[in-house]
Structure formats: structure tokens, C-alpha cells
Amino acid sequence: MRYEAPETIEGAVKLLAGGGPRGRVLAGGTDLLVQLRAGMIAPELVVDIKRIDETREIREEGGRLVIGAAVTGAELGEHAAAKAMWPGVVESAELIGSTQIQGRASLAGNLCNASPAADTVPALVAAAAQCRIAGPGGVRRLPVEEVCTGPGQLSLDDGEFVVAFEFPERRPRSADAYLRFIPRTEMDIAVVGAGVNLSFDDSGRCAAARVALGAVAPTVILVEAAGRALVGTECDDAALQNMAAAASAACRPIDDKRGTVEYRTKVAGVLATRAAKIAAQRAKGAR
Amino acid sequence: MAKAHVTTTVNGDPVEFLCDAEQTLLDVLRDELYLTGSKEGCGSGDCGACSVIVDDRLVCACLMLGVEAEGHSIETIEGMANGDQLHPLQTKFLEHAALQCGVCTPGILVAAKSLLERNPDPTEIEVRYWLAGNLCRCTGYDKIVRAVLDTAQEMRGG
Numbered sequence: 001m002r003y004e005a006p007e008t009i010e011g012a013v014k015l016l017a018g019g020g021p022r023g024r025v026l027a028g029g030t031d032l033l034v035q036l037r038a039g040m041i042a043p044e045l046v047v048d049i050k051r052i053d054e055t056r057e058i059r060e061e062g063g064r065l066v067i068g069a070a071v072t073g074a075e076l077g078e079h080a081a082a083k084a085m086w087p088g089v090v091e092s093a094e095l096i097g098s099t100q101i102q103g104r105a106s107l108a109g110n111l112c113n114a115s116p117a118a119d120t121v122p123a124l125v126a127a128a129a130q131c132r133i134a135g136p137g138g139v140r141r142l143p144v145e146e147v148c149t150g151p152g153q154l155s156l157d158d159g160e161f162v163v164a165f166e167f168p169e170r171r172p173r174s175a176d177a178y179l180r181f182i183p184r185t186e187m188d189i190a191v192v193g194a195g196v197n198l199s200f201d202d203s204g205r206c207a208a209a210r211v212a213l214g215a216v217a218p219t220v221i222l223v224e225a226a227g228r229a230l231v232g233t234e235c236d237d238a239a240l241q242n243m244a245a246a247a248s249a250a251c252r253p254i255d256d257k258r259g260t261v262e263y264r265t266k267v268a269g270v271l272a273t274r275a276a277k278i279a280a281q282r283a284k285g286a287r
Numbered sequence: 288m289a290k291a292h293v294t295t296t297v298n299g300d301p302v303e304f305l306c307d308a309e310q311t312l313l314d315v316l317r318d319e320l321y322l323t324g325s326k327e328g329c330g331s332g333d334c335g336a337c338s339v340i341v342d343d344r345l346v347c348a349c350l351m352l353g354v355e356a357e358g359h360s361i362e363t364i365e366g367m368a369n370g371d372q373l374h375p376l377q378t379k380f381l382e383h384a385a386l387q388c389g390v391c392t393p394g395i396l397v398a399a400k401s402l403l404e405r406n407p408d409p410t411e412i413e414v415r416y417w418l419a420g421n422l423c424r425c426t427g428y429d430k431i432v433r434a435v436l437d438t439a440q441e442m443r444g445g
Contacts, residue, residue: 001307001308001309002308003291003308003352003354005354005355005357026352026355028350029350029351029352029355030332030350033311033332033349033350033351033352034331034332034350036309037311037330037331037349038331046308046352048355050355072344074344097332097420098332098335098419098420098421099345099398099401099402099416099417099418099419099420100332100335100338100345100346100350100398100420101332101347101350101420103341103344103345103346104344104346104347104350104351186416186419187419187420
């Protein structure tokens with residue numbers, strides 16, 4: 001195995017494009033090193049992207065938040081502006097693992113590990129975040145929900161890697177929230193995760209809503225019908241019930257030791273409702 | 288494949304080492320630098336026995352490659368005492384008998400030091416959450432948590 005730590009995006013693209021399918025991107029390494037040690041992967045080349053400035057920065061570009069691919073959960077949690085703009089995204093990142101894991105684990109790693117149960121992904125999808133992807137053809141943008149195509153599967157081409165996450169401009173009276181269900185208080189993998197992002201108009205009606213669910217399908221899913229159930233309402237109990245029904249109806253989960261199909265389907269609606277209530281509460285307090 | 292040459296700082300001293308790309312920082316600390324205080328429990332970031340501080344961040348040395356340490360500053364359990372003078376956490380762990388077999392202890396001491404540097408007055412809940420990534424199969428954690436809280440109080444001058 002060869003290790004390279006290029007300092008530019010172009011350098012990383014060149015290495016990855018030359019490395020073919022046996023090349024792997026290293027950000028925090030909290031999944032990659034476990035897979036290496038377990039013999040699940042045997043890359044010929046590992047490209048560490050942490051020495052590229054763009055992957056390590058949290059910036060505002062014209063009122064839009066941009067979070068570098070390799071920014072850690074701990075760094076994100078300590079960033080007051082990011083937390084104020086996207087509290088749901090930040091809380092989803094902070095839920096992952098222990099203090100030690102928080103010191104390394106990144107948003108792009110969580111996404112590109114392509115687990116259906118990744119905690120940050122429903123929050124990123126609900127936020128309508130886009131990936132800034134660098135590759136041999138230049139830079140392109142891809143909605144987060146289009147990056148994973150199945151467990152462990154990505155839509156990225158050889159030589160491509162995620163450089164940063166771009167968030168939309170934050171409207172007034174908007175906020176997001178993320179909740180996950182696990183059988184204990186922390187340090188576990190989501191049985192169900194729910195990210196909800198809401199915007200309200202000045203009369204208190206929901207103007208835009210995005211609901212995304214994790215661990216209930218082969219990939220994180222954006223449930224557009226659940227969002228539509230809230231738009232135009234005051235997110236009252238009846239609207240939330242419709243939203244929950246739409247969320248549950250979209251679930252295609254597996255049965256496993258963490259939860260049965262029926263359980264996950266039911267909990268998805270419950271969690272989405274609770275996350276929506278938190279997002280609504282936050283939106284009322286925002287600007 | 289030629290070994291990589293890595294220049295780093297360990298416990299305040301400049302250190303250079305050669306390592307293979309596959310070697311973790313924990314492998315390097317134990318097998319190349321003979322700093323065997325950091326333990327390998329699980330090798331997958333679950334147990335925290337290999338906890339070290341890299342540029343003021345608590346991390347698992349088993350989840351970082353040795354080559355990634357280039358240019359970074361690493362603190363291990365070996366740097367915790369000042370010569371023969373134990374760190375207050377070490378003294379309190381002895382007073383409270385906050386260890387039995389001792390395998391988790393270096394990692395827990397490093398993790399607790401990292402906590403108290405950030406938060407000199409943690410609540411019991413904050414201590415328990417901060418140390419949730421450090422597994423101990425002997426003590427049941429209560430003595431560890433009490434030792435950390437007692438150290439914090441002492442270091443605040445209470």
C-alpha cells in the first residue's frame with residue numbers, strides 16, 4: 001500500500017485517477033482503517049485529503065455555509081456559526097461515536113462509507129446540501145442524496161472525491177433537526193434516523209419542508225411526500241400525522257438484530273414527527 | 288515499498304521514525320518507538336485503550352496511520368508524569384483505586400487529561416460522556432469518574 005498526502009485538489013485527482021479502483025480516499029480514517037485491518041479492503045493507494053486546505057475549512061460564501069470534506073465532528077460542534085445556521089446537521093455529526101472518534105471522523109467519510117445508517121446523511125439531505133466533487137473533468141456539484149447508490153456503493157467515478165459540502169442560503173424562520181433511535185444513550189448505530197428541515201413564512205405557515213430518513217432503505221431516502229404533507233400547514237398535529245404516515249410509507253427496511261421491518265417503519269414516522277417539532281421550535285426562535 | 292520517513296513531536300521531543308504505510312500510529316508508538324504505555328484493546332476504535340492526544344485532539348492511535356503523524360504533535364501516557372512527579376490524575380487514580388487490571392488506565396488517563404484541559408470543572412455527566420469511548424471491564428467506572436472529579440476539584444484549587 002502506498003500513502004500519499006497531496007496539498008492540492010489537482011494533485012489528489014491525478015493520484016486517484018492513476019490509482020484506478022484500488023485507490024481509496026482517506027479523511028478521518030475511522031471507517032477506512034477498521035476496514036483495512038479487517039482485510040475488507042486492500043487498496044494499493046491511499047490518498048489522504050487532509051492536507052488540502054479546502055477540505056479542512058468551514059467558510060461562509062455569500063451567506064452560504066461551506067463545510068470541508070475532512071472537517072471533524074468536534075470541529076463542527078465547536079463552530080458557533082455553523083451550529084446557528086444548521087443545528088440539525090451539526091447535531092447529526094456530533095452524535096457519531098466517542099470523543100476519540102469525534103476528533104477524526106468527517107462528514108465526507110460518513111457519506112462515502114455509504115452505510116444506510118450514516119447519521120449525518122439524513123441531516124445533509126434534509127438540508128439540501130450539495131457535494132462539491134473534484135475529478136479529472138473538473139469540479140461538479142451533486143445533491144448528497146445522489147452520492148450513495150446502495151450499501152457501500154457510490155455514484156462517483158474513478159478519480160473523483162468530495163472536496164466540500166455546500167449548503168443553500170438560509171432563509172429567515174428556518175431550521176433543521178436530526179434525531180436517531182438507538183437502544184442506548186450513545187455510541188451505537190442508528191436503528192432509524194430522521195432529518196427534517198423546515199422554513200416558515202411570516203404568517204407562520206410552512207413554506208418548505210424536507211424530510212430524510214436513514215436506516216430504513218438501502219440508502220438514505222428523501223421522502224418528498226412527507227415534506228409536501230407539511231407545506232402550507234402550521235405543522236399542527238393533523239399535518240404531522242400525515243407527514244409521519246408518508247414517512248412510514250416510504251420505508252423499505254431490512255429485519256436485523258437492531259430492529260424488525262415493522263418496528264423501523266413505525267419508528268420512522270415517530271422520529272420524523274419529533275424532529276419536525278424540534279425544527280419548527282428552532283425556526284420560530286430563529287431570526 | 289520503501290519505508291516512509293516521518294518527522295513529528297512526541298511528548299514535546301522531536302522524533303523521527305521510519306514506518307510502512309500500513310502501520311497505525313499505535314503500531315509505530317509501540318513497535319518502533321517502544322512507547323508501550325498505549326495499549327491495543329480492540330484495534331477498531333471502540334475501546335479507547337490506545338487514546339493519545341494529537342494536536343490537542345483526543346484520538347485513537349489505532350485509527351490513524353503512522354505516516355499521518357508527519358508534522359503533528361503527539362502526547363502519550365509516557366509524557367504525563369513530570370519525571371518522578373505523577374500528574375494529579377495519576378495520583379488520584381491511585382488514591383481512589385480507580386483501576387484493577389490496568390490495561391485501560393493509560394488511555395483513560397490521557398482522555399481525562401484532555402477533558403480537564405478543556406473543561407476544568409466538568410459535571411459527572413460530562414465526565415461519563417467524555418470517557419464513553421474508554422472501556423473498562425474491571426472497575427464499573429464509578430471509581431474512575433470519582434477520581435477524575437476529585438482531580439478536577441484539586442486542580443481548581445478546591
